[in-house]
Amino acid sequence: MSEVAHLGPGGPRRHQPLLRTLVGEVLRRRRIEQRRTLADVARAARVSLPYLSEVERGRKEASSEVLAAVCAALGLDLADFLTDVRLRLVTQVAPAHRHQSPVARRPGDALLLAA
């Protein structure tokens, strides 16, 4: 299914960020905000730790059940989660694209926002 979202012949269309990426980012952000570890949340959600890591980084697609379990483990309502994902999509896709590369996914990003 590599050609599903293939580029039209007319022009190289920049496709939006994949949903799984957004989902992962939101999940990770929420977890960090709560000062919790992968092991903790993974155990609470009854999924394996490595798998949760992959989901958070957008490498693997979480099924509906897993997603619900992780949200529950984070004490997060699904509706709130959806608004969060949408918000992240909007703010990420329409930034002022000023100088400064917008998203350099540094592995060691220490994002400590208000909890």
Next chain:
Amino acid sequence: MSEVAHLGPGGPRRHQPLLRTLVGEVLRRRRIEQRRTLADVARAARVSLPYLSEVERGRKEASSEVLAAVCAALGLDLADFLTDVRLRLVTQVAPAHRHQSPVARRPGDALLLAA
């Protein structure tokens, strides 16, 4: 993964509708609103017709790529789609549970809204 969202020992908790169900419902509603057929949208999204049918009915989980393709085929922005899914979740999960069930998920609902 059948035990991921298993019921707690305290009581049989009614878990929220699965995300894939909501996604499918929104997709189908949108399609019907546009008076389009499965064949049409499936072709536009470069997926098979039966598969799109399954996704719309919540029987199969659509990957991020497929979802993006179908949304694009429907001329639907991902952000709008997300708000729609959330809305459907909220209106379906939080009825006043008065007598008169507001949303009876009939499979053959002939919903003809403003096109």
Next chain:
DNA sequence: GGCCCGGTTTCGCGGTCAGCGTAGGACCGC
């Protein structure tokens, strides 16, 4: 330097399911 330690990522492997082609209803007009 070496050595452990909490936290995360990568690697390989089954079992399951995505995604498809084909066949089969259900319903219309002719």
Next chain:
DNA sequence: GCGGTCCTACGCTGACCGCGAAACCGGGCC
């Protein structure tokens, strides 16, 4: 009845979910 349109049920094969085990990455401590 026959053809057409639209959708769903059935089986299959290759891809990927989800996992255990091991490697990696600071960082503290001796």
